[in-house]
Amino acid sequence: MSSATLPRFDLKGWDKTDIANPYPVYQRYREVAPVHREASGTGGPDTFFVFSYEEVVRVLSNRLFGRDSAVASGDATAVSGPIPAEQQALRSIIGNWLVFMDPPRHTELRSQLNAEFSPSVVAGLRPRIRQLADELVARLGQRRQADLVEGFAAPFPILVISELLGIPAEDQEWLRANAVALQEASTTRARQGANGYARAEAAAQEFTRYFRREVDQRRGDAREDLLTLLIRARDGGAPLSVDGIVGTCVHLLTAGHETTTNLLAKAVLALRAHPLVLDELRGAPELMPAAAEEFLRYDAPVQAVTRWAYQDSLLGDCEVPRGSRVVALLGSANRDPARFPQPDVLDIHRPADRQLGFGLGIHYCLGATLARAEAEIGLSALLHGIPGLGGGDQQVEYADDMVFHGPARLVLTLSDRTEGRQS
Structure with missing residues (x-):
């Protein structure tokens, strides 16, 4: 069947029902074109x-x-990316994000960061990550009604990445507010209009001032946090500019919290919809690593990534001219029955077989090991610290965003006891 038989597809302007569950939409397109x-x-x-x-x-x-x-268009004078040219601070920050770089610049920066996100480094962070999770859950569990996003899923990864960067605790709430504002320009939040870019530009200016000041103050510092190590590497001759350090820190804050926030919130929604799985995980915590992998496949926190065609090429039956925009739907690929049997079933025993929740190739998520640790530890803390997590009412409000996809609010009425289950 021809692609022409399908309605227009766009990542903007979806209704609330389809944002909450985009998978039937993906299936329709995947089967036809x-x-x-x-x-x-x-x-x-x-x-x-x-x-x-x-x-x-x-x-x-x-x-x-x-x-x-x-590069794709062959016009070296063209403005790359969707950010308006007048948003100078915003363009500078995003232009220094690893995810938007090609080699050799990408290779150089990633080599500077790889060691700080290695499995051994993350393993050393696990006790502190567990402590942060337990503290948040203890506060959340005291409330009869709580917004899981505001009370746990959002602050938890910000606390973790702030510790990694060496950011003082008193600055973390301010940093999260600015990270959220910045996302209005870098996602598909279609109804933001010019005000969204203005708010993102203001946040970018504040971030730039903050991290430039940190760079100045930390020169010669003996600390071992990631920000100080980047400064030390630059002063030692590494190809890192001050703006590069600023952009990298902001990228780690935004990418490091938005994706994990969505992963945690959507995993809780999935568990509430599958109470037998919830009970199984409570009784067999050793299954949590495989479960985290399945949550990433089942409802990915990043639904789409954009590339540009650098040469004429062929995708499926389509001839793709050089300069074309190419949007890879990770959420659709993760539900493709040609790769995953019964893809719409949440199966925590499914082999972790190349799900694409963290991407693939040279842009495979730098912080994947850290995000997995946050998901495993965070979900375990919630399951064991809040006996009533699976019961009671819920109110879900998704962000108007089909790239960074997840609830902006998830208000739960928490019951006081572990729920009984029926098979």
């Missing part, structure tokens, strides 16, 4: 939406597709 072309209608490049697992893997792992629209 695993690669679906949308004409720009404005004279700009067309967009190819990629729904199948096989073709998403190709987009993520092939150097024919990169992050720089200026």
